[in-house]
Amino acid sequence: MSIEVKDLTYTYSPKTPYAATALKGVSLHIEEGEYVGIIGKTGSGKSTFIQHLNALIRLQSGEIKVYDIDLNAKKPDLKKLRGTVGMVMQYPEYQLFDETVEKDVAYGPRNIGLSEGEIKERVREAIELVGLDFEEIRDRSPFELSGGQKRRVAIAGVIAMRPRVLVLDEPIAGLDPKGKQEILALVKKLKNAFSPTVIVVSHDMDSVAENCDKVALFADGEIARFASPREVFYDDELLARTEMDCPSVVKVVKELDKLGVSLPTRPVTKSELVAALTKGGRDE
């Protein structure tokens, strides 16, 4: 087990006329090694949920455990938590602040009191993992880099903490196709390197279908469904009720269905669709 959330409820501005309940009794169990996609309309509670996972939002009601860190304890070990759960926020490049790339990436490791030698090693490792040349980029200002480079430096700052859980809020929003592919490949690489558990909030159903083992569909502050992409994206009633889109592959299958062509499987990825259609072709 890596993350256990039970009955999590959260209200913004409680006890005021502006009180707005963002999460209503959310429970979720995530195993180590899972790649979980969090989907849902704007305002469904996705971001509020993930911000709980490294205590950027304080627990009001419910239980959260991340590995052996109990957020319901009197004094939860937040330093350890933030070393365990790495959070890549939306448009992380806006959070770059230091005068050089090296200092910016070193900020987290330095804050948890690592030795200078260890910090240096981690910063180099993180920068190289995100595909940048450490020697070439270390002394440059993060602000003079391109958009894609900035985003990678910001992610390096998170992975320099070697988090076992990597949480990303819309990591590919606003990127061009090449930037998207680079970031998605990077997340895979990090998953293999030292963040076996990945949780990603995304509006891009195609990339969720291609990459995730499981999908948590948020609607109105609740988890409407936590299941495999196949189960979620083929549940028409659920998708209609939560106003969600399905991946293009699934749309094609549903169109085929209308035309009377039924496939032997229910594909969600591009390669599954190609396999289903070409196999189906041979059978006929």
Place this chain on the structure above:
Amino acid sequence: MNYTMSIKFENVTYEYPTDGSPVPAVRDVSLEITDGSFVCVLGENGSGKSTLAKLMNGLLIPTKGDVRVDGASTNTEDEDALFAIRKKVGMVFQNPDNQMIASIIEDEIAFGPENIGVPREEIEERITYALEAVGMTEHRHHTPYKLSGGQKQRIAIASVLAMRPNTLVLDESTAMLDPKGRREVLNVIRELNRQGITIVLITHYMEETVHADRVIVMNEGSIVMDGTPERIFGNTEAIRRYHLELPISDYLAEKLREAGLSLPHKIYDEKSLAEEICRSK
């Protein structure tokens, strides 16, 4: 056929002011945009797309060359002339939150027309028209802050429509939206185009080119491809070279062709792809 071209670029170069030696963001671009067309501009980050957009209504003035809107140069000291250009060519940007100023939607939409001294009764008419065009009539008296991203972008579009533009330039206006919001905005854009408004849509979503009649690809400040979506995406080698990708339905069609299905080369959406698959079986 006799087409009118309201927007003309003549050998336009633009360099952002810097300390060192300036690198042109747009280099020697010549371009005419046919009235009533739907043009998508593609290209990787830093290729000059946004600069091109801002040159279209005088938000940026060319370093070299000239941009003309209905014959009038954007490079003018005459503020009235520049206003006239900006009325004709409206812009919608990426982040809806940065574009809202008023606390009530009808005031938001009235802001532009009021500024140019449109009479009160006509402002009323324009608000009604603009809200109807984006399907937001029932929100007229609400505050924009509580709207979804897609609704906010539709209000941003309505504010531009209230100026009665003949061209709408959208710079990655769907990038920050969820799928439903994107769909809403795209439907509005298509409908406006059907009514005769010229659309220039800058985007990273290849799927959004399905409804365009022309695609322009930029690379390092230059226009490197210009043609119908079919022609552009038919050139897979160039697509790779400029770091673009096929719209997902066409990518699927490509893979299916490789696997032996005979599907014609064209631009697909999910429905037309399903139909062709059916036919090929």
